[in-house]
Amino acid sequence: MTVQQQFVRTLPLARVGVDRAADKRFDEPWLAAAWSHPSTRVLAVSEGKAFVADTEQGTELVLLSTFDAPDEGERLFLGCDEDGVAYFAVTCAQLPGRLDRPERPAGLREVGGLLGARDAGLLVHAVALENWHSSHGFCSRCGHETVVAAAGHVRRCTSCAREHYPRTDGAVIMLVTDEHDRALLGRQALWPEGRYSTLAGFVEPGESLEQAVAREVAEEAGVRVDLDTVQYVASQPWPFPASLMLGFTAKVDPRDGGAEIQVDGEELDEARWFSREDIAAGMAAGTTLPPPGISIARRLVELWYGQPLPDTLV
Template sequence: MNAVEISDGLLGPLLLARNAIDRSAALRGDEEWLVRAWAAEKTRVLLVHEGRTLISRFTDGAALVLMSPGEAPEGTRYLLGVDDDGVPYFAVRAPLPPEATGEVAGLREAAVLLDDRDAGLLVYAVALEAWHDTHEFCPRCGSRTNITTSGHTRICPEDGSQHFPRVDPAVIMLVRDDADRVLLARGPRWPEGRMSVLAGFVEPGESLEHAVAREVLEEVGVVVTGPRYMGSQPWPFPRSLMLGFVARAVTTELRPDEEEIAEARWLSREELAAQVESGELRLPGQVSIARRLIETWYGSPITTADD
């Protein structure tokens, strides 16, 4: 894939950016409708606990283990939406019953197996659970907040302030030089051989394009130009939104920040393919936007031993 194609193209559907139901925001505060929906046998419920749920595997994929409201254990309910057939979907935040049918799985391993509906439901449920885990108390006065609007708002009983699910924007960028080599790097806590593209959080008062240039310069000392947006996907570990870019390197000398980067290298397509095949290089997982950025530059999907 040449420079024009990658710069002007988009990443296409991303595994964690899929959705097949209407989120039905207008129904979240409709108490009468919520009571009726929870009493309806057609309503489907998924369980979520510490980012994990139950799935059923089959030959070429998997599906969420969904149950009726009557089968669901007690727990905090989140309305996830309604599908085209009028079926409501809820998540219940509760420990996964040991006697339940299905395999316990987290989002990273399950997303590659699930269809669009189930992947979207699980991403949504995991993201809401992660937010509630860290936002039980009012940031103004410290009082414990109450959950309202089907898990989409927390209200402080003392000062009346409302708090909504938080999303932290982060840029993730594939940098390549004029020889069309890609820049990959490894964090200090990553195992040997595991490398990815660069990424970092957007700072207050900063544009996405400036964040791309700043992060690359800070992490590896490379000056880039022409950041081009390619696509985005949620990354609820715990609450990021990854915004993918490609950018061209103006300089190529690598000066890694030792606190952020343990190793960085430029790779041609031939070098990347050889190192992946030998096991010297391990790429990000298939659910990540990082993997899609690398494969878009490479020109085709890449099969690794971890897949």
Template sequence: MWQRAKIIELIDDQFRIKDESLDYVSPETEGDRFFLGLDKAGAPYFVAYRKGFVESTSDEFQSLRTIGKKLADLEIGAAVHALALAQWHESHQRCAKCGGATVIGMAGAIRKCSACSAEHHPRTDPAVIVLVKDESDRILLGRQKVWPEKRFSTFAGFVEPGESFESTVLREVAEECGGQVISMKYLGSQPWPFPASIMIAYEAVISNPGTTKADGEEIEEIIWLDRELLKAKVASQELLLPPAISVARAMINSWCGPSARELVAKESWRDVGR
């Protein structure tokens, strides 16, 4: 299977790229081999992953954050899977039961402890992400302390043990901005391998827009926006939106409607740089 596979090369968090697409490499490429799945034609996909250093000026390698919005659907799916799987293997070198060394098993689907034989499976941490609205159809965005200046986005938080997605929406909105949710609607989900999350997207309407405020701990600033104000602040670069690859941006664009195409300006990530 390896000899006829489409093989993605991943060095650290950098993918080999050619002409804004994944550049599939030969079976002789070095690295740990993880199976990603089959396409509709039955062609197998693998990632060849290894730690290493890629020059920041290299055109041959780019991060998923940089190239993701340009990839075709199949390629973005394969790249997200590859990065999430590689990062899980990198961070689970030891057994959670006995502390023994673990080794790759089942073509990357598990890690097995060499001491106690316990099998460990890749994990994904669920988090809700919420587009908060008022009854006048304005949206509320927030800025985390750790983000670059002017960078605003939707509200999000991890699901606690024993908590439903809906309960997490209620809690996170109340904690981060003091909003009292009166209705919510599920919008979709997105795998987010930075490092290992699945984002569960909701739209939530709150009853008390006049009393919302940033919690001062995680959220430093909030802003209510109608469509015209959002477009004006983006155009003047008073407000930086989340990147186009993110479900947060997709929710904002969907709310904005056809005029979302005017939201063209600088984007910002939590991490400065790549």
């Protein structure tokens, strides 16, 4: 297994869950039969949260039979596993609690790294679709109401018949190093004291990913990136509400003082160059907090650092 393969497998929200079975989304007879099958399982989701249960095997999603699933809300087909079990999500105003089992509501930020690959994949898919449906009830062309189609993966205008598809916003996130192999990390004012992370930002229209990396680093920290050194690492969905984080590494352009930091004061409150020794000493003293374990930023830092960072400090 290559280093990049190992890297991708450790991304909590990018693990392979179920087969999305996209070919079934327009097959209404098949969807109806799948919904009525006793093996089918349903995930109730509300405002980005679902019920989870802490078991001897770990944290798991609470999956319902179709008989126990909420009657109201959008029905979203999520896919099938290798045993042929179909999975759906149902959006609801309030999660349907059950008194006969221990369960608690939780979101991806809280349990995304605790769930197994199947459950993490189901929750990412369901939350992303729920976010999209909640904000796309009307046609952007004519303003009329839209209705759900393709098992939750299309909204169709009731007037002009235009089809709208789930939105994904591309965002670059990058671990930038200087000529001394120090990592550029910044912090936002709203973050906990001492937390530093990699720089990130959305891709603009007509812009390549490499150009977005260089522009964002320059805008946020005043540091110039050598475009020839920008290298793609991996990606991870980030449905908060609809992003796809595209991870990169890059090196500074040493010309004209390219490594000199000048934060913009808006995106970042502070930015610093960190050596590995700085990270180790800061974490040991409790003055430096790494990015959250669920984020691709955490893995990018670890890729540079050379080993996993302690989970106890997150």
